[in-house]
Amino acid sequence: MKNILVDVNQVTKKYDVSNKANVTILENINLKIAEGEFVSILGPSGSGKSTLLRIIAGLIAPTQGSVSYNGVPIQGTNPGVSMVFQSFALFPWLTVLENVKVGLENKSLLDEEKERKALEIIDMVGLDGFKGAYPKELSGGMRQRVGIGRALAMEPDILLMDEPFSALDVLTAENLKRDLLELWMEKKIPTKSIIMVTHSIEEAVYMSDRAVVLSRDPARIIVDIPITLRHWREKQDPRFTELVDKIYSILTHRETKSVIVSDTQKKKLQPIPEAPSGALTGFIELLDDLGNKADLYKLADQFSLNLEDFLHIVEATRLLGLANVQQGDIDLTPTGHQFAEANVLERKDIFKQQVLEHVPMMEKILWTLQSKSNNKMPREFFNEIYKQHFGAEEAEHQLDITIDWGRYAELFAYEEATKQLFLEPEESQEE
Numbered sequence: 001m002k003n004i005l006v007d008v009n010q011v012t013k014k015y016d017v018s019n020k021a022n023v024t025i026l027e028n029i030n031l032k033i034a035e036g037e038f039v040s041i042l043g044p045s046g047s048g049k050s051t052l053l054r055i056i057a058g059l060i061a062p063t064q065g066s067v068s069y070n071g072v073p074i075q076g077t078n079p080g081v082s083m084v085f086q087s088f089a090l091f092p093w094l095t096v097l098e099n100v101k102v103g104l105e106n107k108s109l110l111d112e113e114k115e116r117k118a119l120e121i122i123d124m125v126g127l128d129g130f131k132g133a134y135p136k137e138l139s140g141g142m143r144q145r146v147g148i149g150r151a152l153a154m155e156p157d158i159l160l161m162d163e164p165f166s167a168l169d170v171l172t173a174e175n176l177k178r179d180l181l182e183l184w185m186e187k188k189i190p191t192k193s194i195i196m197v198t199h200s201i202e203e204a205v206y207m208s209d210r211a212v213v214l215s216r217d218p219a220r221i222i223v224d225i226p227i228t229l230r231h232w233r234e235k236q237d238p239r240f241t242e243l244v245d246k247i248y249s250i251l252t253h254r255e256t257k258s259v260i261v262s263d264t265q266k267k268k269l270q271p272i273p274e275a276p277s278g279a280l281t282g283f284i285e286l287l288d289d290l291g292n293k294a295d296l297y298k299l300a301d302q303f304s305l306n307l308e309d310f311l312h313i314v315e316a317t318r319l320l321g322l323a324n325v326q327q328g329d330i331d332l333t334p335t336g337h338q339f340a341e342a343n344v345l346e347r348k349d350i351f352k353q354q355v356l357e358h359v360p361m362m363e364k365i366l367w368t369l370q371s372k373s374n375n376k377m378p379r380e381f382f383n384e385i386y387k388q389h390f391g392a393e394e395a396e397h398q399l400d401i402t403i404d405w406g407r408y409a410e411l412f413a414y415e416e417a418t419k420q421l422f423l424e425p426e427e428s429q430e431e
């Protein structure tokens, strides 16, 4: 049995949001990471992946539960980790060499030893020749190499990476992933485990030994999948695509469940997927053109959208009864086909029926506007309702999408200048 380096034990994290609701972000997370493992953490946007990583790093304390490093519960920051951030987090006034040396600050080494070690790492991460450069002189990929170099300089047992490649263009990211994987697999670095938060299922399947998938609201571990394909992994390998498909299907299937819950939990509003009506319409047209079932993974690739945006669109089509998703495949429902083939006005009618049926808040908004003698209501009124369910920041996003869908369905109108929702005069006469 391999040594357990990190033990996340029954961790729950709650935040006090706008003094109204104590929102549970992470719920009862149990996760053991052994020596030699490269683990990816996946999950919908805002599910709590970064929060979990920060709790492992000891940067945030859990509300309940504990994190142990080498069998000892951590108090404050975790002594066994160093972290790579999406935003690189370099000191702009320091050179590459000085930035990497920051990672050696706490080591009791002579200055020349620090310098030698830092130069070795700069070489290792492929930045030979750039030791005197400042971050602004470097490309994004090179900056992230410095970020990784600085984290590696600490010689941590565990390297934590929070979406390390997502700010880079595709080719740069591929190149850096390969280089990092080579350092790890050929044991050129003393790192014993890597934990990476990512949005990309493909990245997780390409790089890691396990994919841990979180749900949302609150985040629980839905599944922990071992990835045993040999390196170097080929993205065209059917076993590779099968795994990617499987994780897609788990992520999307989970969303159905939360929709079902929304029907039964009448009191608590469930968030709607953040998919603008324009993107939804385009997606449905594309599905219709493709004929029968389409493979979600291939579609995501075709769309070149990030996973979260794509999943929101998929979730939205399903929530609105326009598509079915099963086992990584998606196909239109009869209503979905009807929508795709309808003209502009008919589409709006179909959309109107579907949102009224599936988005409970839409009916409430309509009812409120119809009840007012001037048929108007400030956005803020609905925002207050949303805040009690979702917290301030998410409430704004939720309301933006609700308004977008409501306007597209011509259920109501909205004026940004006055921030008022209102019924168009002819609409109110009809009622």
Ligand SMILES: Nc1ncnc2c1ncn2[C@@H]1O[C@H](COP(=O)(O)OP(=O)(O)OP(=O)(O)O)[C@@H](O)[C@H]1O
Pocket: 015, 016, 017, 025, 043, 044, 045, 046, 047, 048, 049, 050, 051, 052, 393
């Ligand atoms: N300090 C805080 N106070 C209140 N809520 C917070 C705080 N920090 C994070 N949250 C909330 O916790 C939830 C999880 O955030 P987190 O950044 O961990 O998610 P994530 O899965 O990493 O998201 P993304 O994929 O978008 O990066 C979000 O709803 C966020 O708004």
